[in-house]
Amino acid sequence: MAVRASRLSAPSAVHPRPLSATAKSSTPLSVTARSRVRPTAAKNGPSGRPRKRAERPHPQCYGGIVTSTQEVRHPVFARFYKRFSVQAEARGQSEHRRELMRGAEGRVIEVGAGNGLNFAHYPEAVTEVVAVEPESTLRAEALRAAERATAQIRVVDGVADSLPGEDRSFDVGVASLVLCSVPDPGTALSELFRVIRPGGELRFYEHVVASRPDAARLMRIGDTLWPRVSGGCHMSRDTGWGIERAGFEIESCGRFPFSPSKLMPAVPHVLGVARRP
Numbered sequence: 001m002a003v004r005a006s007r008l009s010a011p012s013a014v015h016p017r018p019l020s021a022t023a024k025s026s027t028p029l030s031v032t033a034r035s036r037v038r039p040t041a042a043k044n045g046p047s048g049r050p051r052k053r054a055e056r057p058h059p060q061c062y063g064g065i066v067t068s069t070q071e072v073r074h075p076v077f078a079r080f081y082k083r084f085s086v087q088a089e090a091r092g093q094s095e096h097r098r099e100l101m102r103g104a105e106g107r108v109i110e111v112g113a114g115n116g117l118n119f120a121h122y123p124e125a126v127t128e129v130v131a132v133e134p135e136s137t138l139r140a141e142a143l144r145a146a147e148r149a150t151a152q153i154r155v156v157d158g159v160a161d162s163l164p165g166e167d168r169s170f171d172v173g174v175a176s177l178v179l180c181s182v183p184d185p186g187t188a189l190s191e192l193f194r195v196i197r198p199g200g201e202l203r204f205y206e207h208v209v210a211s212r213p214d215a216a217r218l219m220r221i222g223d224t225l226w227p228r229v230s231g232g233c234h235m236s237r238d239t240g241w242g243i244e245r246a247g248f249e250i251e252s253c254g255r256f257p258f259s260p261s262k263l264m265p266a267v268p269h270v271l272g273v274a275r276r277p
Contacts, residue, residue: 081231082115082141088260089117096258096271097121097176100205106171109195111160111188112178114138116145119153126151126172130165132158135231160188165195172196176205179239181232189246193276202248202274207258207267209236219267240270248274 085093098121105125110118113131115138122129129151133139139157146153158164160182173192182188192202210216219236227234244250253272259265 081138084261085115085117087262091260091262092258093117093260094121096205096269100174100176100203100271101126104172104174104201104203106200107169108172108174109163109165109170109192110174110176111163111192112175112182113142113155114177115141116143116149116153116155118174118176119145119149119151122149122151122153124150129153130170131155132160132163134159161191163191163195167194168197168200170195170197171200173200173202174204175202177207179204179206179242180234180237181227181230183232185237185239185242186246189242189248193246193248196276198276200276202243202276203272204239204243204274205269205271206237206239207235207269208239208255210268235267243274247277249277250274 094117097118101118101121101123104123106127108122108126108129110129110131113119113133116131119129119131119142131142131146131153133142133155134157136157139155142155146155156164160178161184173196175188175192179185179188196202209219216236223234223236240250240253251273253270255268255270257266258269259267
């Protein structure tokens with residue numbers, strides 16, 4: 001086991017069909033784009049004089065790419081997710097992760113590694129994993145998971161819209177239950193397209209908007225509140241469409257209902273592989 005850890009101050013149990021047996025999705029899988037967080041102007045203090053701005057840290061580099069200085073903090077949600085994910089794994093999510101990683105090989109970049117639940121499922125053919133996680137509480141959990149994994153994993157602090165890595169430097173990109181919560185999924189997918197080599201793979205596992213108009217409408221209404229209490233998670237994103245719009249070609253895609261908790265209804269999930277041309 002070889003583990004490397006790095007911190008950059010910048011920036012129901014329904015199982016899918018095997019990837020080899022799934023057909024290319026015939027139904028387009030709307031990505032809700034969100035503007036990036038912009039710093040607001042400093043307001044005057046009680047004395048009438050402008051308050052001093054906190055100095056912004058200098059961005060650091062990994063692999064020649066400057067990472068974002070944006071800090072992501074969801075400590076309450078992170079603690080909840082740690083407990084919640086145990087139940088989801090027992091209800092079938094662990095098997096989904098295993099299927100997601102089956103056949104992966106070479107150098108991998110994983111976006112939004114969370115608490116590192118994918119790490120145990122990387123096969124021997126994977127030579128290195130760069131796992132990006134911006135939330136400090138979850139990143140600490142990911143570091144502990146990396147120590148237990150057999151794969152060589154480097155956990156780094158970074159964000160999806162400014163990935164650490166040279167152009168075309170990874171064989172595989174992994175997006176697992178993360179494109180629902182990034183501020184701008186289009187930019188995140190464009191970054192994955194940039195760092196994955198031609199012929200390389202994007203392996204994705206995400207919950208997506210329902211295909212039924214009435215259910216999709218309810219999800220969009222729910223998105224007015226749900227992201228505020230769930231670490232930015234959106235229920236109504238059309239991730240498959242976003243993957244194709246970024247330039248990837250979907251090779252296999254299973255779509256299935258799954259409920260991560262007995263207290264939650266089953267919602268559509270997609271699990272598949274897309275190729276970078």
